[in-house]
Amino acid sequence: MATLTxxxxxVLRRELEALVGADGVLSEPDELLVYESDGLTLFRALADxxxxxxxxxxxxxxxxxxxxxxxPFVARGAGTGLAGGCLPAEGGLVISLMRMNRVLEVDxxxxxxxxxxxxxxxxxxxxxxxxGFYYAPDPSSQQACTIGGNIATNSGGPHxxxxxxxxxxxxxxxxxxxxxxxxxxxxRTRDALGYDLAGVFVGSEGTFGIATxxxxxxLRKPQAVKTVLAVFDRIEQASAAVSAIxxxxxxxxxxxxxxxxxxxxxxxxxxxxxxxxxxxxLLIELDGLAVAxxxxxxxxxxxxxxxxxxxxxxxxxxAERQLLWxxxxxxxxxxxxxxxxxxxxDGVIPRTKLPYVLGRVNEIVAAHxxxxxNVFHAGDGNLxxxxxxxxxxxxxxxxxxxxxxxxxxxxAEVGGSISGEHGIGLEKADFMPFIFTAADLAFMQRxxxxxxxxxxxNPGKVFPTRKSCVETGPVAYxxxxxxxxxxxxxx
Amino acid sequence: MPLLDKLRAIVGPAHVxxxxxLSPYVIEGRTPEAAVRPGSVDEVAAVIAQAxxxxxxxxxxxxxxxxxxGVPPARAGLVxxxxxLSALVEHEPGxxxxxxxxxVTVAALQAAxxxxxxxxxxxxxxxxxxxxxxVLAANASxxxxxxxxxxxxxxxxVTVVTADGAVVHGGGKVVxxxxxxxxxxxxxxSYGTLGVIVEATVKLRPVPDEERLVAVRFERLxxxxxxxxALLASDLIPNAVDLMDAPAGAALGLPxxxxxxxxxxxxxxxxxxxxxxxLASVVAPCGGAKPAPLPPALWERxxxxxxxxxxxxxxxxxxxxxxxxxxxxMEQGAxxxxxxxxxxxxxxxxxxxxxxxxxxxxxxxxxAAPIAAVLEDWRAAAHAGGxxxxxxxxxxxxxxxxxxxxxxxxxxxxxxxxxxxxxxxNVLNPGRFVGGI
Ligand SMILES: Cc1cc2nc3c(=O)[nH]c(=O)nc-3n(C[C@H](O)[C@H](O)[C@H](O)COP(=O)(O)OP(=O)(O)OC[C@H]3O[C@@H](n4cnc5c(N)ncnc54)[C@H](O)[C@@H]3O)c2cc1C
Numbered sequence: 006m007a008t009l010t011x012x013x014x015x016v017l018r019r020e021l022e023a024l025v026g027a028d029g030v031l032s033e034p035d036e037l038l039v040y041e042s043d044g045l046t047l048f049r050a051l052a053d054x055x056x057x058x059x060x061x062x063x064x065x066x067x068x069x070x071x072x073x074x075x076x077p078f079v080a081r082g083a084g085t086g087l088a089g090g091c092l093p094a095e096g097g098l099v100i101s102l103m104r105m106n107r108v109l110e111v112d113x114x115x116x117x118x119x120x121x122x123x124x125x126x127x128x129x130x131x132x133x134x135x136x137g138f139y140y141a142p143d144p145s146s147q148q149a150c151t152i153g154g155n156i157a158t159n160s161g162g163p164h165x166x167x168x169x170x171x172x173x174x175x176x177x178x179x180x181x182x183x184x185x186x187x188x189x190x191x192x193r194t195r196d197a198l199g200y201d202l203a204g205v206f207v208g209s210e211g212t213f214g215i216a217t218x219x220x221x222x223x224l225r226k227p228q229a230v231k232t233v234l235a236v237f238d239r240i241e242q243a244s245a246a247v248s249a250i251x252x253x254x255x256x257x258x259x260x261x262x263x264x265x266x267x268x269x270x271x272x273x274x275x276x277x278x279x280x281x282x283x284x285x286x287l288l289i290e291l292d293g294l295a296v297a298x299x300x301x302x303x304x305x306x307x308x309x310x311x312x313x314x315x316x317x318x319x320x321x322x323x324a325e326r327q328l329l330w331x332x333x334x335x336x337x338x339x340x341x342x343x344x345x346x347x348x349x350x351d352g353v354i355p356r357t358k359l360p361y362v363l364g365r366v367n368e369i370v371a372a373h374x375x376x377x378x379n380v381f382h383a384g385d386g387n388l389x390x391x392x393x394x395x396x397x398x399x400x401x402x403x404x405x406x407x408x409x410x411x412x413x414x415x416x417a418e419v420g421g422s423i424s425g426e427h428g429i430g431l432e433k434a435d436f437m438p439f440i441f442t443a444a445d446l447a448f449m450q451r452x453x454x455x456x457x458x459x460x461x462x463n464p465g466k467v468f469p470t471r472k473s474c475v476e477t478g479p480v481a482y483x484x485x486x487x488x489x490x491x492x493x494x495x496x
Numbered sequence: 497m498p499l500l501d502k503l504r505a506i507v508g509p510a511h512v513x514x515x516x517x518l519s520p521y522v523i524e525g526r527t528p529e530a531a532v533r534p535g536s537v538d539e540v541a542a543v544i545a546q547a548x549x550x551x552x553x554x555x556x557x558x559x560x561x562x563x564x565x566g567v568p569p570a571r572a573g574l575v576x577x578x579x580x581l582s583a584l585v586e587h588e589p590g591x592x593x594x595x596x597x598x599x600v601t602v603a604a605l606q607a608a609x610x611x612x613x614x615x616x617x618x619x620x621x622x623x624x625x626x627x628x629x630x631v632l633a634a635n636a637s638x639x640x641x642x643x644x645x646x647x648x649x650x651x652x653x654v655t656v657v658t659a660d661g662a663v664v665h666g667g668g669k670v671v672x673x674x675x676x677x678x679x680x681x682x683x684x685x686s687y688g689t690l691g692v693i694v695e696a697t698v699k700l701r702p703v704p705d706e707e708r709l710v711a712v713r714f715e716r717l718x719x720x721x722x723x724x725x726a727l728l729a730s731d732l733i734p735n736a737v738d739l740m741d742a743p744a745g746a747a748l749g750l751p752x753x754x755x756x757x758x759x760x761x762x763x764x765x766x767x768x769x770x771x772x773x774x775l776a777s778v779v780a781p782c783g784g785a786k787p788a789p790l791p792p793a794l795w796e797r798x799x800x801x802x803x804x805x806x807x808x809x810x811x812x813x814x815x816x817x818x819x820x821x822x823x824x825x826m827e828q829g830a831x832x833x834x835x836x837x838x839x840x841x842x843x844x845x846x847x848x849x850x851x852x853x854x855x856x857x858x859x860x861x862x863x864a865a866p867i868a869a870v871l872e873d874w875r876a877a878a879h880a881g882g883x884x885x886x887x888x889x890x891x892x893x894x895x896x897x898x899x900x901x902x903x904x905x906x907x908x909x910x911x912x913x914x915x916x917x918x919x920x921x922n923v924l925n926p927g928r929f930v931g932g933i
Contacts, residue, residue: 114725114820115849159674170672172681173649188906194816194883195848196635196646197685199904199911199930204648204681208674228731248590254613254702293733297766353670357590385672386591422673429675440668441676448664448918449677455914467676 009053009076009096017074021056021098024066029104031055040099043086044146047348047406048431050475052093055081059104061179061187061217068215069185071098071461079463080215082123082154085146087349088430090158090210094465094475100215102153108132109218117176117193118223122153122216126160129221138223141168144426145334156216159208161426163259163333166384167292168224170426172207179218180206183462193220205452210428211463213456227292230258231302232326235287235309236280236316240264243285244359246312247383250289251356253308255301259290260384261333264363267378267391268332270339277332280316287383288333336380336391344376344393348405352416353425356386365415366390373408375401387425388416414439429467437469499550499574503532506542511535511580521575523555523563525892528572531557535580537655537663537694544692545661547574548923555925556688558599558630561622564889565634566687566928567900578629581694584608586669593652593669595697598629614700617644621800629693635685638799639736639760642847650699651680656691659919669697682914688925689933690918704762709736709795710772710787712779713753717741720755721823723782724846727759728819730778732771736760736798736845741826743841744801748794755823757846758790758798798843802852805841810857810867811890813874817881819849825881829853832873836866849883868897875902901930 009017014032021030031037032054041049053076058064071078077097084091093099106123113136120129126147129140143162144150150160156178161170168174177191191203206213237243247260263271263286268279279286287309291301306317320326340347354362363379370377370392381389392408394401413423417439424433437446450468457463465475497505503512511533513521521531529552534540547554553573557563578599587594589612596605602616602623609615619638620631630636632654637646644650653667656679666679683693714720720739727737738758740748745756757779761771775787797804803812817825826842829851833840839856853874855867871887871894878885884902887895904911908931915922915933927933 112818112820114728115818116728159678161672165672169645169649170674172678173645182910186906188910190907190910192883193818196816196850198816198884198886198902199908199933200686200690200914201635201648201681201684202907202910204684205678207681208678225729225731251592251702252589252613254705256701294731294763294767294770296770297764300764300766353668353672355588355591355593355670357588382672386670387672420669422668422670422675424675425670425672426674433675437676441665444662445665445676448658448662449666449679451917452677452679452682452914455910455917 014053018054020070021054021067024070025056025058025063029057029059040081040084043084043089043091045087045089045432048089048092048475050092050094051096052099053096055099055101057101057104061181064100064181064215064217065185065187067098067100068181068183072184072459075461077461077464080153080157080211082151083125083149085150086154086158086430087351087427088432089475090428090430090466092431092475094431102151105217111223113138115193116223117220119218119220120152122151122156122219124152126150126152126155133223137226139226140221141174141224142171152219152221153216156207156219157209157211158426158428161382161387163261163382165382166260167256167258172204174222175203175207175219176222177220178203178206178216180214180216182214183457183459191220210430210467212453212466214462229292229295229298230326231291231298232320232329233289233302233305234318234329235289235314236283237285237314238283239313240285240363241360242313243287244363246287246309246314247356247359249308249312250305253304255304257289257305257384258292259288261288262286262379262381262383263288263333263336264379266376267336267339267380270343270378271332271336274339274342275331275335277328279332288329333380336378340378340391340393345395345397347391347393348409350388350390350392350409350412351424351427352388352413352421354386354388354416354419354421358419358421359383359386362388362415362419366412369408369411369415373404375404375408382425385425386421410436431466431475434467435469437467499546499552500530502546503530503543506546507532507534507539521557523572524568526569526572528555528575531575531577533577533580537581537657540576540657540692540694541661541663543576544657544659544923548660548921553926554923556633556692558627558633559601559622559625561626562630562634562636568892568895570927576692578627578694585695587612589614592700593671593697594700595653595669595695596628597695598693599627602626602628602631609700610703613703615703616650616698617701618647618650619796621796623796628696632684632693632696633686633688637845637850639738639758639795639845641845641850642737643733643735644701647684648681651684651696652699653697654680654683654693655695656683656693658691659921659923664691667697671699687929689915689929690924692924706765706768707760707762708768708772709758709760709790709792710775711750711790712757712759712775712784712787713751714755714757714784716783717755717823717827719783720757723757723779723784724822725820726778726782728847732774732778734759734771735762737847738798739822739826739844739846740801741830741842743805743839744843747801747805747841748797757784758794759787760795801843802841802854805854806856808857809889810838810855810862811871811894812852812854812888813871813885814888815851815853815874815878815883815885817849817851817878817883819847821881822846822849822851825851825877828877829874832877833870836870838866838870864891864893864897867894871898904930
């Protein structure tokens with residue numbers, strides 16, 4: 006696995022220490038173990054060094070050293086990724102950005118902030134909150150994940166429906182290219198000069214270089230928020246309601262769906278007030294101007310009722326609203342009570358295909374002798390089937406992985422995508438041909454070669470050519486620290 | 497077989513133009529060798545493959561509205577007309593997405609979508625002529641970008657024909673998608689230098705219940721700038737915030753004023769009413785007059801207000817600056833022109849820092865030097881405002897007196913490497929873009 010000889014390692018360690026300081030390099034086996042996985046513990050790979058730079062110059066120097074030695078390197082944020090994206094698939098260096106975590110500048114007049122990549126997503130909203138602003142992309146992991154990781158994976162969240170994903174909020178990036186050169190892609194203005202390289206970098210999963218400064222838009226908090234819960238006896242009715250809402254000319258901030266298995270688990274665990282016998286519930290949030298909020302809510306209620314909702318409730322107070330969201334957000338903890346482990350899938354389908362695909366998901370999982378809970382961003386068609394299983398039972402994990410692959414095939418068949426927010430990383434590299442032709446992939450490879458010609462920057466990811474020394478299973482799904490601490494869940 | 501015969505064999509003789517038929521397709525004084533009108537994606541691919549083999553550069557051509565943008569080409573080569581590829585391939589209202597071929601005009605696309613209660617929230621000028629592919633390739637936008645963003649916020653999938661004649665897809669048909677590199681972003685604003693866009697899938701929005709445009713007049717541009725800042729810091733959610741100086745306002749037939757702010761709102765009727773009323777109290781402390789309604793027909797003329805200010809323009813420039821300094825940039829720019837005895841007109845999508853300026857031509861044979869000098873001043877103003885500027889139209893002598901594009905520095909070298917990877921033989925629109933691409 007290690008690409009370095011035993012004799013070379015101490016020499017390199019001293020060189021790295023000279024670049025980032027003695028307390029900025031880890032190479033002991035037990036220390037390296039901490040960085041062998043991300044949030045998807047199915048895959049593991051050991052680095053030779055973990056390096057903690059504190060400035061762009063240090064990142065550049067480390068990258069140049071890696072180039073000189075021809076050893077691979079990969080950027081790592083909080084390690085909450087769910088596709089194995091930050092794993093050192095071929096050994097070499099893990100470059101952790103966690104010590105570069107400052108908000109460098111906030112320009113309220115122009116509604117932009119300049120941040121370092123290791124800044125935790127939520128900390129930006131907290132920093133600008135007192136002035137009435139927030140950072141819109143809100144992945145469920147926002148208490149822990151970093152803006153750098155969000156850039157690389159183009160993260161989304163429940164409010165993506167109205168506000169867009171990470172890329173819609175990124176104007177410019179300072180990047181250390183894979184050869185160590187420092188460049189600015191885009192800047193502070195809305196329109197780029199030349200190709201939209203910042204737009205192209207976002208979502209490149211750490212294969213185009215390492216972001217060291219990020220210019221993001223910050224938004225003013227909305228005047229008013231309204232949250233509606235609609236309860237359905239059939240899941241098709243809930244799916245139809247999603248399209249009906251859109252057909253009435255409304256774009257809610259969020260439309261989340263929760264299925265029966267999940268409702269029951271949540272109610273057993275927390276009692277958030279969802280009816281246990283419902284087949285599905287929709288949690289719909291409107292935000293914006295205070296004026297006419299009632300009128301909009303009435304339209305939502307009417308759309309849900311016309312689609313066959315048996316009950317539609319509007320949160321009357323902030324406390325009630327929080328309770329409804331708790332039902333949505335604590336699904337993870339709830340699954341923990343009904344199953345020893347689960348694996349979350351991430352696929353996207355055209356919204357109108359929801360009823361068909363949800364049916365297929367249930368069939369596929371049942372055919373594998375497993376159970377599935379669905380809780381997901383219905384408004385965007387971004388599915389998150391959570392397959393429940395017991396890792397101690399031989400063969401079960403393999404069945405989960407197989408069911409996941411079949412679900413991805415279904416997403417692809419209906420014109421969807423194999424990832425809405427978690428990325429391809431290692432996990433889905435082999436699924437890329439489900440939606441891309443050889444010509445598509447060859448073109449993307451050439452684009453990658455323009456950024457990363459030697460392939461040293463995060464090798465083995467995104468493209469279906471796995472030749473790395475990654476270990477896979479049998480390993481239990483292990484909850485990420487932020488999950489065990491109750492800070493976040495996976496969908 | 498000579499290239500023209502091969503092209504005739506691909507698209508049929510009627511769709512290969514030569515000789516006098518080429519006069520509409522002259523690019524900055526250069527007549528192309530031929531123009532070809534393929535009728536399918538496969539034909540586009542075959543045409544490009546033949547041109548590449550023959551070493552003839554290919555100039556993709558939608559409505560031709562932005563063909564004058566860029567460095568004048570060394571050789572006009574083969575004009576590739578995309579207007580026959582104009583089908584609305586798919587529109588599923590329940591998905592709020594549509595897929596269309598690149599040659600459909602924006603106006604035709606919007607009409608088809610509106611008939612089913614939806615629209616593409618992109619409103620570039622010249623919608624009757626500009627094609628979807630051209631608008632994407634030029635990253636054209638209009639006033640409503642204030643709320644709804646630009647092509648990068650709306651394009652979710654793209655099919656292109658590459659420089660070697662391969663058909664390549666990026667993105668997809670779904671609104672959220674992180675599989676593979678974001679090729680749609682790569683092609684937006686790439687001016688046909690990396691691939692020819694043949695099909696695009698876009699996000700749509702429901703047509704709002706109501707939409708209204710109002711004008712606020714100011715005695716000073718600087719006051720209007722303060723009003724823009726106050727508006728951005730308020731609770732209002734306008735869909736357009738356009739600022740015009742006196743000549744640009746006059747071009748739209750607005751009552752004379754040193755500065756006019758055109759503000760748009762959409763949504764439910766109550767929301768629009770409330771916002772128009774609230775706008776009055778936001779702008780009043782900055783010296784803004786009472787908002788007055790504007791006719792809806794003005795919407796589509798806002799983006800081109802500066803361009804349309806003069807019968808004979810001497811040059812046009814687009815400046816991208818921080819929103820907070822738009823009014824200052826306009827004021828300084830107009831002053832720089834005045835100092836050289838030239839008149840200018842300015843308009844801006846002020847809330848997003850997108851500024852357009854036009855210089856008035858003085859007589860038939862105007863000297864290029866003062867025009868170029870003013871443009872250089874404007875460029876410096878854009879840099880001082882934290883941004884960049886490009887000449888979007890100018891006569892050849894002016895274009896040879898100053899760079900059309902800003903220097904993109906280290907990023908520009910990366911752009912050249914991308915071009916070299918994706919179009920190694922320089923087949924697509926060579927030599928016209930940033931960094932000599
Ligand atoms: C409980 C839980 C809930 C989640 N919910 C969501 C959700 O709602 N929406 C969502 O989109 N995702 C979600 N995720 C996935 C994950 O949080 C996101 O992918 C997140 O963006 C990863 O950030 P990170 O800092 O942990 O990055 P890491 O996991 O450390 O790295 C992710 C990728 O980013 C690259 N990278 C990191 N920093 C940089 C940098 N500075 N420059 C270049 N590349 C870099 C890495 O190489 C890797 O490819 C969730 C994960 C968990 C564990």
